[in-house]
Amino acid sequence: MDQEKDIAHSKTETHDEILLAALKLFAEKGYFNTSLTDIAEAAGIKTAGAIYHHFKHKQMIATALYANILDSLNISIDEIRRKNQKPSEQLHGIVDLFFKLTDEAPEIMQFLLILKINEFLPEAKPLLETAAFIKIIKIIRNGISEGEIRNIDPLLAQAYFFGIINNTLRMILTGALDKKAEAYQSQTWLVAWNAVVKK
Amino acid sequence: MDQEKDIAHSKTETHDEILLAALKLFAEKGYFNTSLTDIAEAAGIKTAGAIYHHFKHKQMIATALYANILDSLNISIDEIRRKNQKPSEQLHGIVDLFFKLTDEAPEIMQFLLILKINEFLPEAKPLLETAAFIKIIKIIRNGISEGEIRNIDPLLAQAYFFGIINNTLRMILTGALDKKAEAYQSQTWLVAWNAVVKK
DNA sequence: GTCTATACGCCGATAGAC
DNA sequence: GTCTATCGGCGTATAGAC
Numbered sequence: 001m002d003q004e005k006d007i008a009h010s011k012t013e014t015h016d017e018i019l020l021a022a023l024k025l026f027a028e029k030g031y032f033n034t035s036l037t038d039i040a041e042a043a044g045i046k047t048a049g050a051i052y053h054h055f056k057h058k059q060m061i062a063t064a065l066y067a068n069i070l071d072s073l074n075i076s077i078d079e080i081r082r083k084n085q086k087p088s089e090q091l092h093g094i095v096d097l098f099f100k101l102t103d104e105a106p107e108i109m110q111f112l113l114i115l116k117i118n119e120f121l122p123e124a125k126p127l128l129e130t131a132a133f134i135k136i137i138k139i140i141r142n143g144i145s146e147g148e149i150r151n152i153d154p155l156l157a158q159a160y161f162f163g164i165i166n167n168t169l170r171m172i173l174t175g176a177l178d179k180k181a182e183a184y185q186s187q188t189w190l191v192a193w194n195a196v197v198k199k
Numbered sequence: 200m201d202q203e204k205d206i207a208h209s210k211t212e213t214h215d216e217i218l219l220a221a222l223k224l225f226a227e228k229g230y231f232n233t234s235l236t237d238i239a240e241a242a243g244i245k246t247a248g249a250i251y252h253h254f255k256h257k258q259m260i261a262t263a264l265y266a267n268i269l270d271s272l273n274i275s276i277d278e279i280r281r282k283n284q285k286p287s288e289q290l291h292g293i294v295d296l297f298f299k300l301t302d303e304a305p306e307i308m309q310f311l312l313i314l315k316i317n318e319f320l321p322e323a324k325p326l327l328e329t330a331a332f333i334k335i336i337k338i339i340r341n342g343i344s345e346g347e348i349r350n351i352d353p354l355l356a357q358a359y360f361f362g363i364i365n366n367t368l369r370m371i372l373t374g375a376l377d378k379k380a381e382a383y384q385s386q387t388w389l390v391a392w393n394a395v396v397k398k
Numbered sequence: 399g400t401c402t403a404t405a406c407g408c409c410g411a412t413a414g415a416c
Numbered sequence: 417g418t419c420t421a422t423c424g425g426c427g428t429a430t431a432g433a434c
Contacts, residue, residue, distance in 0.1 A: 156387075
């Protein structure tokens with residue numbers, strides 16, 4: 001951890017404006033189609049040069065973004081695990097979160113589900129090796145040992161369960177499905193859960 | 200259709216070498232991380248300039264690639280539909296094809312499942328509006344009217360079914376799942392089919 | 399901390415000899 | 417049809433005034 005402050009109120013105003021603008025633009029046009037000039041403009045500063053007082057280079061913006069998103073996701077998952085005992089309830093909480101984020105902060109979900117992160121951050125850990133997602137695998141593993149989830153390779157169970165969830169969200173984010181995420185939530189949860197539940 | 204010849208034996212040798220090299224590099228590093236110099240080198244020609252005798256510009260390479268892949272996919276799907284009557288069998292045939300391609304031509308599946316195509320081909324039709332994928336939706340629609348598949352929005356059924364299939368394949372392609380696609384095929388088919396079947 | 403100005407490199411693309 | 421050579425532009429990044 002480099003920063004003392006957390007995600008909500010970081011060092012300076014513009015520091016955050018830059019991150020916010022970058023998130024929006026990356027989600028919208030992709031990393032390579034977004035220039036520092038674009039980001040500067042969207043962040044309310046007139047020149048790209050000013051960005052270098054906040055980030056060493058362009059990649060660092062994406063790196064910080066990635067870290068922040070995964071960090072707050074990790075925190076949310078901790079909270080969900082604390083508030084719910086059964087793996088099924090914990091997974092349900094995560095699904096709730098994902099659907100809520102899709103409606104309320106679609107750029108974050110775009111970043112997680114649609115962007116090919118290691119195309120512009122070759123050094124970054126793949127999502128699945130990230131603290132947040134390791135915890136998800138752990139929840140699934142618990143679900144298996146407690147008899148809620150079928151006894152299959154936890155990674156496969158993850159692939160099936162989140163294959164359904166994430167693909168549905170992806171289609172919402174790209175506009176292929178035209179209602180709000182909320183409209184599909186309960187039905188999609190049921191199908192996903194059914195794909196892994198022990199019957 | 201610009202070309203008279205089909206995908207298998209196009210105009211010239213190098214024309215195909217270029218496409219093949221580009222496919223490989225795009226799948227491996229992404230479109231924006233691949234320069235025409237890279238492609239030239241991988242295609243066995245010494246200079247990037249020579250490429251322009253085969254393609255108007257870089258985008259056209261990707262466009263041709265995309266068209267070729269979708270074309271041959273479309274043909275395969277026609278064949279599958281011809282050889283199989285029931286929607287369930289047709290879907291099974293498509294799943295077979297996808298798993299086979301993942302093992303035997305992973306770059307093609309990377310192109311389809313992992314690359315964010317409209318990031319470098321903004322004009323291109325989204326996958327789902329493509330002839331091949333419209334036929335897949337049609338198969339699902341038939342499955343619903345014939346009573347094999349549950350009566351839900353065909354697009355949602357597609358999201359669920361291929362969410363499982365594609366996410367599994369994606370994890371194989373990225374190395375998160377370490378066996379060959381074939382090893383997961385029958386199990387994954389069952390789970391995916393179960394997610395949409397009318398019970 | 400933001401501005402102006404500018405350096406630098408890389409890549410896409412073109413011209414023209416062979 | 418492939419080569420050499422080169423142009424032009426854009427985008428990252430830096431230097432230095434304010």
